[in-house]
Amino acid sequence: MKVSESVKEHTVFLNPDEIPTSWYNILPDLPAPPDPYLDPGDMKPVNPQKMLRLFAQELVMQEISTERYIKIPDEVLDAYLRLPRPTPLVRAKRLEAFLKTPAQIYYKCEYLSPAGSHKPNTAIAQAYYNMKQGTERVVTETGAGQWGSSLAMSSALFGLKCRVYMVRISYKQKPGRRVMMETYGAEVLPSPSNNTKFGRSLVEKDPEHHGSLGIAITEAVEDTLTDEKTRYCLGSVLNHVLTHQSIVGLEAKKQFEMIDVYPDVICGCIGGGSNFAGFAYPFMTDKLKGKTNTDFVACEPRAVPSTTKGIYTYDFGDSGEMTPLVRMYTLGHKYAAPPIHSGGLRYHGKAPSLCLLINKGYMRSVAYHQNEVFEAAKTLAQTEGLITAPETAHNVKYAIDEALRCKQTGEKKVIAFNMCGHGLLDLQAYDDFLNHKLQDWEPTEINVPTYVK
């Protein structure tokens, strides 16, 4: 017996053989050439050769590539299919009915991966290219653990050793993702650790130092530089990461074509910018060519208002000042970790291409307090049945608000977003919300140093 059309309507699946076989790289299509990364030593563009000691060669090439499409290696496609990909595109019919909106709401199901988020889309590619060139160990840092668990999983798939510097306060307070990483066979060190010079200098002064993402990055980079067979991996911000995430938007574009729909609004949450860019850029390419007027909306926490209150300038990518200078919207690389539950949205800056598109007016951004964000997540849970990651809840909030505006105006807009993670390891945050313990907070002052006039 066949499922009737009305039941199937608008949950769109792609067959395995319809998976896109190339990633989309937006660099050649940007409205202005991207600003180069600068070496803080001489303020000249960074020599890609210098990056080879840190990153796998293929990733360095992709970082600066001006090829619009980059072929996905068969081994990576095979791993994607087993996540599994392609992921469904779902119409949130119950949420629409609850809101009594004439708008249509669609979401892409990236929360279905074993790691629970979109991050394996790049972790798999990074592990693969490292394995291919003979790297024995990959090293990275992680805050709450979403990135660390994705890289640990991908390292297991390609037979690499994996070492993760995990911010000590999360290591102690959020054991769930540490256990995931260890189960995948990764070595997880609370940062600051005794394993690096920089870590030791901090632990000597305070054995219970809480750590920060900036400290963990500094440790991971130092560790990488001490061993020739080790390379470093980064989970967001860089061009090659955004390119790998384009698999999400390329699939979604095919799925929308199958039902003859084109989104009017595409919204997403931005931590470093990779999941939103990955979903949005295959549609943004049409806007850059003047073919659509789709409204692109980046959603961030009011506690980390990089693109709504930050400054568009050159800044360090990390608080330890080990990275090159990158032109982006930033709150300053010393921005203190804000007291919010969305661990993935705490980064002070955002991906350079995304910032350029916001700066040129092709995208806009909005910011929310965490209580209103969790309220939206509760509505989603009670209508669609899904407990979303606190990060994702930011764009759920925007989608709901937009759908309610449509109710006022009678507009039948199509709203689309990436359901980039589930919240099953964030239940403490939900508990705090339900018990009215969440504080709304925003910075009163933002200090961004100027490096380039």
Ligand SMILES: *Cc1c(COP(=O)(O)O)cnc(C)c1O
């Ligand atoms: C890491 C993470 C983010 C933030 O990173 P982006 O690079 O901006 O995507 C957002 N949502 C989830 C679920 C994450 O795990």
